Amino acid sequence: MKKYNTFYSVPYVLWLLLFVIAPLVLIVYQSFFNINGQLTLSNYREYFGSGTYLRMTFNSIWYAFIITAVTLLISYPTAYWLSQTRHKQLWLLLIILPTWINLLLKAYAFIGIFSQAGAANHFFEFIGIGPQQILFTKGSFILVAAYIEIPFMILPIFNAIDELNPSLVNASRDLGATNWQTFSKVIFPLTLDGVKAGVQAVFIPSLSLFMLTRLIGGNKVITLGTAIEEHFLVTQNWGMGSTIGVVLIVAMVVIMFATGERKKKGGQRR
Amino acid sequence: MKRKWFDWRNIYLWLVFLVLYAPIFYLIFYSFNAGTTMTRFSGFSWQHYAELFADTRMIEIVLDTLLIALLSSLIATIIGMLGALAIYGIKKVWLKNSILSLNNILMVSPDVIIGASFLIFFTFLGLRLGFSSVLLSHIAFSIPIVVLMVLPRLNEMNHSLIDAATDLGATNVQVLTRVIFPFITPGILTGFFMAFTYSLDDFAVTFFVTGNGFETLSVEIYARARQGISLEVNALSALMFLFSLLLIGGYYFIEQYNNSKKARRRNRMGAKLIK
Amino acid sequence: MANTIIKFSGVNKRYGDTMALKQIDFELEQGKFYTLLGPSGCGKTTILRILAGFTDASAGTIEFEGKKINDLPANKRKINTVFQDYALFPHLNVYDNVAFGLVLKKTAKKVIHEKVIEALRLVQLSGYEEREISEISGGQQQRVAIARAIVNEPEVLLLDEPLSALDAKLRTAMQVELRQLQQRLGITFVFVTHDQGEALAMSDEIFVMNAGEILQQGAPVDIYDEPINHFVADFIGESNIVKGRMLADYQVEILGHQFECADAGMRVNEPVEVVIRPEDLVLTTVDKAKLTVTVDTQVFRGDIYEIMSHDDAGNEWLIHSVRKTAVGQQVGIYFEPEDIHVMRFGESEEDFDARLESYEDDADEKV
Numbered sequence: 001m002k003k004y005n006t007f008y009s010v011p012y013v014l015w016l017l018l019f020v021i022a023p024l025v026l027i028v029y030q031s032f033f034n035i036n037g038q039l040t041l042s043n044y045r046e047y048f049g050s051g052t053y054l055r056m057t058f059n060s061i062w063y064a065f066i067i068t069a070v071t072l073l074i075s076y077p078t079a080y081w082l083s084q085t086r087h088k089q090l091w092l093l094l095i096i097l098p099t100w101i102n103l104l105l106k107a108y109a110f111i112g113i114f115s116q117a118g119a120a121n122h123f124f125e126f127i128g129i130g131p132q133q134i135l136f137t138k139g140s141f142i143l144v145a146a147y148i149e150i151p152f153m154i155l156p157i158f159n160a161i162d163e164l165n166p167s168l169v170n171a172s173r174d175l176g177a178t179n180w181q182t183f184s185k186v187i188f189p190l191t192l193d194g195v196k197a198g199v200q201a202v203f204i205p206s207l208s209l210f211m212l213t214r215l216i217g218g219n220k221v222i223t224l225g226t227a228i229e230e231h232f233l234v235t236q237n238w239g240m241g242s243t244i245g246v247v248l249i250v251a252m253v254v255i256m257f258a259t260g261e262r263k264k265k266g267g268q269r270r
Numbered sequence: 271m272k273r274k275w276f277d278w279r280n281i282y283l284w285l286v287f288l289v290l291y292a293p294i295f296y297l298i299f300y301s302f303n304a305g306t307t308m309t310r311f312s313g314f315s316w317q318h319y320a321e322l323f324a325d326t327r328m329i330e331i332v333l334d335t336l337l338i339a340l341l342s343s344l345i346a347t348i349i350g351m352l353g354a355l356a357i358y359g360i361k362k363v364w365l366k367n368s369i370l371s372l373n374n375i376l377m378v379s380p381d382v383i384i385g386a387s388f389l390i391f392f393t394f395l396g397l398r399l400g401f402s403s404v405l406l407s408h409i410a411f412s413i414p415i416v417v418l419m420v421l422p423r424l425n426e427m428n429h430s431l432i433d434a435a436t437d438l439g440a441t442n443v444q445v446l447t448r449v450i451f452p453f454i455t456p457g458i459l460t461g462f463f464m465a466f467t468y469s470l471d472d473f474a475v476t477f478f479v480t481g482n483g484f485e486t487l488s489v490e491i492y493a494r495a496r497q498g499i500s501l502e503v504n505a506l507s508a509l510m511f512l513f514s515l516l517l518i519g520g521y522y523f524i525e526q527y528n529n530s531k532k533a534r535r536r537n538r539m540g541a542k543l544i545k
Numbered sequence: 546m547a548n549t550i551i552k553f554s555g556v557n558k559r560y561g562d563t564m565a566l567k568q569i570d571f572e573l574e575q576g577k578f579y580t581l582l583g584p585s586g587c588g589k590t591t592i593l594r595i596l597a598g599f600t601d602a603s604a605g606t607i608e609f610e611g612k613k614i615n616d617l618p619a620n621k622r623k624i625n626t627v628f629q630d631y632a633l634f635p636h637l638n639v640y641d642n643v644a645f646g647l648v649l650k651k652t653a654k655k656v657i658h659e660k661v662i663e664a665l666r667l668v669q670l671s672g673y674e675e676r677e678i679s680e681i682s683g684g685q686q687q688r689v690a691i692a693r694a695i696v697n698e699p700e701v702l703l704l705d706e707p708l709s710a711l712d713a714k715l716r717t718a719m720q721v722e723l724r725q726l727q728q729r730l731g732i733t734f735v736f737v738t739h740d741q742g743e744a745l746a747m748s749d750e751i752f753v754m755n756a757g758e759i760l761q762q763g764a765p766v767d768i769y770d771e772p773i774n775h776f777v778a779d780f781i782g783e784s785n786i787v788k789g790r791m792l793a794d795y796q797v798e799i800l801g802h803q804f805e806c807a808d809a810g811m812r813v814n815e816p817v818e819v820v821i822r823p824e825d826l827v828l829t830t831v832d833k834a835k836l837t838v839t840v841d842t843q844v845f846r847g848d849i850y851e852i853m854s855h856d857d858a859g860n861e862w863l864i865h866s867v868r869k870t871a872v873g874q875q876v877g878i879y880f881e882p883e884d885i886h887v888m889r890f891g892e893s894e895e896d897f898d899a900r901l902e903s904y905e906d907d908a909d910e911k912v
């Protein structure tokens with residue numbers, strides 16, 4: 001096998017060097033240049049010095065947190081009860097199907113639904129609240145983001161619940177636990193890995209959903225992603241954009257460590 | 271577990287499904303609107319579909335998108351599969367783990383970071399932004415998912431299968447083609463499939479690295495959505511939904527076919543035994 | 546030796562700091578059934594892997610029919626393996642698994658068909674050709690693994706604990722079948738097991754191994770009757786092992802008593818260990834006894850009573866008796882001089898063989 005190993009690795013190692021390591025190095029490198037191409041620390045000074053960027057970062061993390069929490073609250077019961085249905089694999093497929101619809105189409109649908117004369121306002125009129133401004137609010141951004149992320153949260157939790165050995169639940173009942181005790185003392189702790197995977201899959205993208213902030217949030221919400229897009233594609237201040245990118249990468253690494261998936265991935269079984 | 275139809279747990283599930291599908295059906299519903307808004311349905315018509323099919327620019331974009339998806343997922347599948355084989359062959363645990371961590375960087379990175387850093391990278395190389403930069407990016411972000419789909423199959427494979435094949439006289443190439451490939455094929459297919467959907471679905475990375483008028487569907491939809499409602503987009507989403515259903519159907523058909531082939535073989539066996 | 550087919554000279558194998566094999570030397574003759582016997586981790590699989598060519602020896606030479614094969618890759622050796630976990634290809638059915646090696650050799654389809662059908666008939670699996678591997682039982686999978694190996698007509702067949710996954714009944718049946726198969730094919734089998742009963746029942750020759758070394762080699766009866774040391778005696782069967790002293794040739798002292806025995810060729814007053822098998826101990830009355838013990842436990846095993854007892858010095862004695870006794874009772878035990886097996890401390894197999902030969906000649910002269 002040995003001879004062939006080098007042959008296998010060439011394209012893959014090239015990819016690792018060119019598309020994983022080089023871009024990372026370049027974005028860090030770029031973050032030390034200002035808009036006029038001079039080497040400087042001013043981007044970082046501005047980022048940590050001015051309240052604007054820090055506030056934006058904090059807001060972004062706060063939104064991501066809310067989106068994650070809302071998604072988790074909806075997804076856990078869904079995954080749990082889904083795993084008890086008879087044709088669970090079919091239902092799961094139906095949960096996954098919407099993720100195959102382009103994200104932008106779903107966002108676009110909400111532009112219609114949340115618009116002044118849209119379905120949501122029809123409903124509000126019907127129950128007597130009267131039409132509201134829904135689109136271009138923070139709430140609409142959170143709702144749409146949560147809507148988009150729900151399947152990504154359900155999937156890992158469902159898998160964790162599905163892998164759970166049913167005799168553990170029976171054992172717990174057998175030992176006198178109530179349904180709630182069984183859930184809180186056996187099922188939930190054992191499916192925590194699925195929850196962590198779900199949180200990871202939702203939180204990080206939520207920091208960077210710039211298209212939703214543009215289409216649904218109407219610039220009411222500015223996330224790290226929005227700021228990066230703005231600097232790269234609108235104001236062309238790549239240095240500042242990269243600086244924010246570096247901050248986002250650091251945030252990502254922190255999340256990864258906090259949800260602690262790394263150790264387990266390492267020990268590959270043969 | 272026995273459960274009545276009107277269990278509140280079922281109601282909850284139905285609600286979740288309703289919420290998940292309502293926006294999609296809302297879109298599709300209005301694609302048949304004779305009017306031009308997504309708020310008032312003024313009668314049934316195919317007019318937006320007619321518009322869509324007459325829109326050569328849109329059709330070109332759809333074809334480009336499919337071309338990018340197909341090419342990038344094919345190339346990513348080949349490289350990713352080779353990568354998985356290479357990683358599988360690594361003996362040193364620390365090296366294996368470091369490479370796996372590197373592999374996963376693009377999986378967990380937010381799209382904007384990937385887009386921005388690729389943009390810097392391509393500009394640094396002096397590459398013209400357009401078809402090739404988009405294709406390269408899609409290949410790049412699809413490779414790790416292929417690796418992650420193939421590697422578990424390899425790890426699942428009993429190592430003595432390789433020994434057994436060698437023992438029976440197989441050369442290295444024969445081991446690869448006759449034992450390893452058949453065993454990891456499901457992983458490779460899933461990887462290809464995932465890469466394909468990743469590419470179709472991507473917006474942010476493409477948005478960063480495209481240029482010179484080259485657009486994929488997502489970028490085009492974004493541009494149109496920013497300008498407001500255009501029911502041609504609704505017609506497009508209806509067709510894309512149909513396309514997804516076809517893909518799923520195809521996937522199921524393949525699964526079913528594989529299973530029934532086995533079943534048929536068994537039946538033949540049974541017939542023989544009776545004789 | 547006639548027809549040596551395999552020869553290991555000075556083979557050792559190291560994995561990092563651990564020596565999996567230390568200085569292995571042996572010769573295998575064509576057409577015999579060999580068994581490597583030893584506890585888990587003693588290096589049995591390592592020997593097979595070196596023989597098959599999956600692993601390289603760290604030092605030493607491996608010869609096959611007089612030619613060094615250290616650098617010959619596994620796919621070029623006329624040796625096939627039956628793996629412990631069978632290693633059947635899950636994507637192929639029974640027929641295609643068995644045909645695998647022949648297909649690789651580009652054998653004609655018709656010939657393949659004949660050979661596969663014949664191999665499956667040999668392992669009594671005719672009619673299972675089209676089954677998927679997942680559709681047959683463990684015992685049947687095991688037969689497929691054997692058929693897949695023998696269809697290539699190897700000179701040597703290696704079997705790594707092939708019966709360990711089977712239940713007791715199937716296992717005994719397969720032991721007989723494997724032995725018959727070997728005799729029918731007339732090729733060399735190297736069989737690995739950690740079950741001494743299995744080894745004794747099947748082999749022409751046994752290699753008892755421990756910690757990367759071959760401790761003793763011989764026919765089952767010889768190893769059972771003349772274990773070279775404490776480890777072999779203990780591993781090869783249940784035994785009573787006590788300390789003793791050689792007073793003179795054919796005279797040994799155990800527990801303060803002097804007994805006649807069948808061993809000689811040692812120093813006067815040399816400290817030794819003495820093995821007496823439980824089935825050689827006969828219960829008797831205290832006055833006729835060679836030793837007196839007190840019964841601690843008694844378990845009925847169907848064919849015999851297994852009696853644990855202790856003597857006044859605190860040594861435990863295991864007795865297999867067809868007669869029943871009572872717990873707590875003092876009983877006498879009796880044994881013949883040839884039931885006493887004397888073992889010297891640290892004697893190598895060569896010295897052991899030499900000593901045995903010297904005094905056996907003696908004995909012959911006397912007669």
Ligand SMILES: Nc1ncnc2c1ncn2[C@@H]1O[C@H](COP(=O)(O)OP(=O)(O)O)[C@@H](O)[C@H]1O
Nearest residue numbers: 560563564565584585586587588589590591592
């Ligand atoms: N690939 C390996 N790497 C490191 N040590 C090994 C390897 N294979 C076997 N060993 C060690 O070599 C010794 C002998 O192993 P093995 O031949 O498998 O024993 P057996 O088959 O008798 O149970 C054991 O101590 C085992 O831990």
Ligand SMILES: [Mg+2]
Nearest residue numbers: 586589590705
């Ligand atoms: Mg072993």
